[in-house]
Amino acid sequence: MVEIGVLGPLSVRVAGREVEIGSGRLRAVLAVLASEVGRSVSVERLAQAVWGEELPANVRNSTQTQIMRLRRLLGGSLIRTEGDGYRLDVEADHVDAVRFGRLLGEARSAITQAEQGRLLTEALALWRGRPFEGVGSQWLDDVEAERMVELYLSAREQQLDLELTAGRHGAAVAELRELTGRFPLREAFWSRLLKALRQCGRPAEALACYEAVRVLLADELGAVPGPELRRQYAELLDCDEEQQPVPQQLPAARGALVGRAQHLQALDEAVESTTVVLHGFGGIGKTALALQWAQQHKDLYPDGQLFIDLQGYGPGKLVDAGSALRSFLIGLGVPDQQIPYDAEARTSLLRTTLADRRCLLVLDNALDADHVRPLIPGPGSLALVTSRNELHGLAVREGAPRIALDVLTPEESIEFLREKTDEPDDRLLGELAELCGYIPLALSIAAVRSDGDVEAMTTELRERRLTALAIGDESGDLRAVFARSYQALDPYAARAFRLLGLHLGSEFSTSTAAWLLGTTPYDARAVLDSLADQHLLCRTRGKRFEFHQLVRAYAVELT
Numbered sequence: 001m002v003e004i005g006v007l008g009p010l011s012v013r014v015a016g017r018e019v020e021i022g023s024g025r026l027r028a029v030l031a032v033l034a035s036e037v038g039r040s041v042s043v044e045r046l047a048q049a050v051w052g053e054e055l056p057a058n059v060r061n062s063t064q065t066q067i068m069r070l071r072r073l074l075g076g077s078l079i080r081t082e083g084d085g086y087r088l089d090v091e092a093d094h095v096d097a098v099r100f101g102r103l104l105g106e107a108r109s110a111i112t113q114a115e116q117g118r119l120l121t122e123a124l125a126l127w128r129g130r131p132f133e134g135v136g137s138q139w140l141d142d143v144e145a146e147r148m149v150e151l152y153l154s155a156r157e158q159q160l161d162l163e164l165t166a167g168r169h170g171a172a173v174a175e176l177r178e179l180t181g182r183f184p185l186r187e188a189f190w191s192r193l194l195k196a197l198r199q200c201g202r203p204a205e206a207l208a209c210y211e212a213v214r215v216l217l218a219d220e221l222g223a224v225p226g227p228e229l230r231r232q233y234a235e236l237l238d239c240d241e242e243q244q245p246v247p248q249q250l251p252a253a254r255g256a257l258v259g260r261a262q263h264l265q266a267l268d269e270a271v272e273s274t275t276v277v278l279h280g281f282g283g284i285g286k287t288a289l290a291l292q293w294a295q296q297h298k299d300l301y302p303d304g305q306l307f308i309d310l311q312g313y314g315p316g317k318l319v320d321a322g323s324a325l326r327s328f329l330i331g332l333g334v335p336d337q338q339i340p341y342d343a344e345a346r347t348s349l350l351r352t353t354l355a356d357r358r359c360l361l362v363l364d365n366a367l368d369a370d371h372v373r374p375l376i377p378g379p380g381s382l383a384l385v386t387s388r389n390e391l392h393g394l395a396v397r398e399g400a401p402r403i404a405l406d407v408l409t410p411e412e413s414i415e416f417l418r419e420k421t422d423e424p425d426d427r428l429l430g431e432l433a434e435l436c437g438y439i440p441l442a443l444s445i446a447a448v449r450s451d452g453d454v455e456a457m458t459t460e461l462r463e464r465r466l467t468a469l470a471i472g473d474e475s476g477d478l479r480a481v482f483a484r485s486y487q488a489l490d491p492y493a494a495r496a497f498r499l500l501g502l503h504l505g506s507e508f509s510t511s512t513a514a515w516l517l518g519t520t521p522y523d524a525r526a527v528l529d530s531l532a533d534q535h536l537l538c539r540t541r542g543k544r545f546e547f548h549q550l551v552r553a554y555a556v557e558l559t
Contacts, residue, residue, distance in 0.1 A: 002078060004034045005096045007148065008128025010135055012074070019073055024136030025050050029066045031135045033079065033088035035144055037095045042085040049139040096126045097148060104155055113162055120159045127152055153186060160192050164199070172196040180209075184216055187226050194232045203236055210236070214330065215249060218308075222316055224327060227336075234335035247304040247331040250362065253291045258419070258440075259412035260289055263403055267293045267384075270401045271300060275376050275383045277391045280405030281535030281551065282313065282481035283441030286386040287364050289405065294362055294384060301382070303357035306331055312367030313388055313484040315474045321374040325350055328361065328375070347374040354381050362386075367488070369393030388485050390533045407438035407548070416440070420447035423454040435461040436469070437550040442478050445469050465553055482554040485534050496527045497536055500547070501555020507546035 005011035010027050012019045021027045028050045033041055047059045056062040067086055071079055080087045092098045103123035110116035131148040132140040156179065163172045176193040183189060190213045197206035210225070210233045217223045225233070257264075263278075267289075270276040278286045298305060306328050310319045325346035329339050332353050340346055359381040366372045366387040376383045376398060385391065385400075394400040408416065413433035414426055420443075423429055432454055436442035449471050450457035460468045470477040486494060496517055500508070503516055514524035528545050531537040536555075537545045547555065 001094065002074060002090050003094045003096075004030070004037075004090065005126075005128065006031055006034055006135075007096045007100060007126050007131050009133045011128075014074060021070075021073065024134075026066055026069055027135045028137040028140065029063075030070055030088075031132050031137065031140055033086060034090075034095045035097060035140075037088045037090055037092050037098055040082040040085040040087045042083075044084075046086070049137050052138045097131065099123075100126050100148075101151070104151060107155075107158070113165065117159065117162050120155055120162070124152070124155055124159065153183065153188075157188050157192070164192065164196060169196045169199045173200060180213075184213075185220065187213070187217075187229055190225075191228050191232060194229070194236070198232075198236060206236055207233075211247065211331070218327060222311075222319065224330065230330070230336040233330075234337065237333055237335060246302075247306050247359075249307040249331060250294050250298070250305045250360075251291060251307060253288070253295045257288065257292045258416040259408050260285070260292075260405075263289055263405060264293055266401070266403045270403075271297070271382065273382065273399070273401055274379060275372075275385060275394055275398050275400035277394055277400050277402040278384070278386045278405060279388065279390050279402060279535070281548070282388055282485055283439050283478055284405045284407065284535075285440040286405055288440070290362055290364065290384050290386050294360055298360070301358050301360040303354075303359045304332065305360045305362070307362045307364065309364045310366050310371060312365045312371060313488060315480075315484070318367065321371065322346060324363075324375055329353065332357075332359075343374060350375070351378040354378060357381065360384065366391070369397075373398070388488075388535050390535075392533070408440060408443075410434070410438065413438045413443055416443050417447055417454075420444070421450055421452065421454055423452075425454075428454050428458065432458045432461065435465075437548055439478070439548075439550065441476075441481065442469050442550065445471050445476055445478065448476075466550065466557065469550075478550065479554060479557075482536075482551060485536055486554070486558070488534060489530070489536075493527050493530045497531055497555055498558045500531075500537075501552045502559045506549065506552060507540060507544055509542075509544050513545070 001015060003013040010021060010031060012021055012030070021030055029046060032046055032049045043060055043063050046063050047055055050066070067079055078089055080089050093102070100123050103119050107116045107119035107123065110119060131145040160172055160175065173193065173196045176189055176196060179186070179189045180193055190209065193209055194206045197203070197209065210229065213229065214225055217225060267276065278290055280286055294305060308319065308324050308327060310324060311317060322343040325343065326339055328350055329346065330336060334349065334353060340349060354377045357380070359377065361375065361377060361381065361383045363372050363375055363383055363385045366385050366389070368389050369391050370393070372383070372385050372394070385394070391400070391402065395402050410430060410433060413436070414429045417423065417429045417433055432446055433443065435458060436446050446457055446461065446469065449468070466479045470479060474480040486497065489497060499516055500513060504512065510521050510525050510528060513528055514521045517524055517527070528537060532539050532545065536551055537547060540546050
């Protein structure tokens with residue numbers, strides 16, 4: 001008798017004896033044949049599953065070689081040649097994945113809940129881990145394993161429904177805590193967890209779970225919970241109208257803040273405003289400063305703190321005001337069915353909901369004033385906005401204080417690097433800081449990439465500059481951060497940015513720029529102001545402009 005297990009690491013037993021299947025390709029051939037036990041599998045399909053796009057020169061000969069090796073291990077009669085393929089001649093129930101599927105089918109057709117529960121328990125007991133683990137077939141990993149995992153998760157959901165129906169709510173809570181930890185984006189598990197907690201008389205925990213999954217979906221997918229989760233949330237609120245959720249949506253502060261004392265003081269002085277703006281170019285540390293201040297002053301906003309990344313400059317899709325308003329209203333306990341469709345009506349509802357509350361709204365990464373204006377609360381609450389745009393419109397119409405962030409001082413930059421690298425040589429740290437342009441993001445990237453060898457990192461920065469200031473995803477790539485600001489420019493401003501960076505020094509006048517751009521000083525001033533508003537240029541004394549050294553390096557790369 002031959003038994004083959006693929007619901008986890010590949011396992012093969014022949015007459016009760018464990019048989020080791022050697023190479024990855026040999027294991028992949030057997031796994032494909034086992035998943036189609038009793039049916040012929042063509043040579044072409046076997047080859048695609050085993051080699052993927054890197055097919056051998058002679059597919060048929062290579063496949064035959066693998067089959068011959070399997071026959072020697074398992075016995076010649078178990079794998080039969082059939083037409084243009086091969087068939088594994090094993091009892092279907094002796095392959096765990098096939099038996100698993102049969103048991104699930106019988107469970108769906110079971111007449112009684114007891115019989116359904118027994119069949120599901122028997123099926124789930126076959127599961128030993130991720131299907132085809134260690135087999136090394138991209139096709140099995142991407143297609144068959146995903147299909148089997150979906151069947152497994154559906155079976156767990158059915159089993160949990162039986163437990164909840166039988167009143168075993170406490171046991172279901174424990175199991176669902178584990179499942180939501182392993183499969184955090186599976187809303188069906190969260191929905192059942194909320195139901196189990198409510199039936200256990202633990203509505204506060206259920207509300208906390210809803211908030212946890214709401215934040216998770218927003219952070220990971222930029223989405224809101226689905227209809228079933230929102231329905232349960234509304235029911236929880238209806239059960240206890242007095243128990244209003246206090247949103248605690250602030251992400252953790254991003255480590256110790258170096259410098260910025262005057263900026264923190266300016267924020268302290270703006271607490272009686274309804275809006276305050278932190279602006280500066282990408283990577284300057286706006287979000288870090290906003291979160292640091294917000295975490296330190298949560299006690300000023302006892303009715304909750306709301307946070308949203310509006311993706312004004314990416315890396316994800318822009319979050320429009322209507323979607324942000326909906327997210328905030330749900331976080332404040334407004335049932336989804338009571339949220340109006342119209343964005344203007346949502347703004348009115350937000351201000352009405354906040355009328356008797358003192359809340360902090362952190363609106364991170366805003367594109368422009370119109371992007372955030374619908375999100376501004378009424379008196380008593382504060383919208384703390386961060387943007388690469390100077391947001392003059394909020395100062396003009398809303399009277400919002402604006403706080404500009406510049407690069408760190410050389411001394412602050414050295415302190416920053418010393419804490420992150422443990423390098424004692426201030427001269428070496430100063431040189432690295434200068435090459436990073438004293439930009440917090442660049443300093444962070446360099447500190448991580450140095451891996452303790454500051455001198456080597458300094459040498460690399462001299463040679464590769466922006467290329468060296470990249471690690472991990474787009475959020476750790478200074479060039480990509482600059483690119484987001486550049487992509488927000490209109491075509492004329494983008495052309496001006498490239499020409500100015502290529503042909504002019506670090507500092508220049510309006511008239512010089514007008515000569516280069518072939519336009520009047522008046523029109524040149526308009527485009528220079530546009531670039532400065534996006535912090536791709538800096539305004540200096542005497543109505544002059546200058547590039548930050550790394551921004552100019554990026555401009556030169558574009559030509």
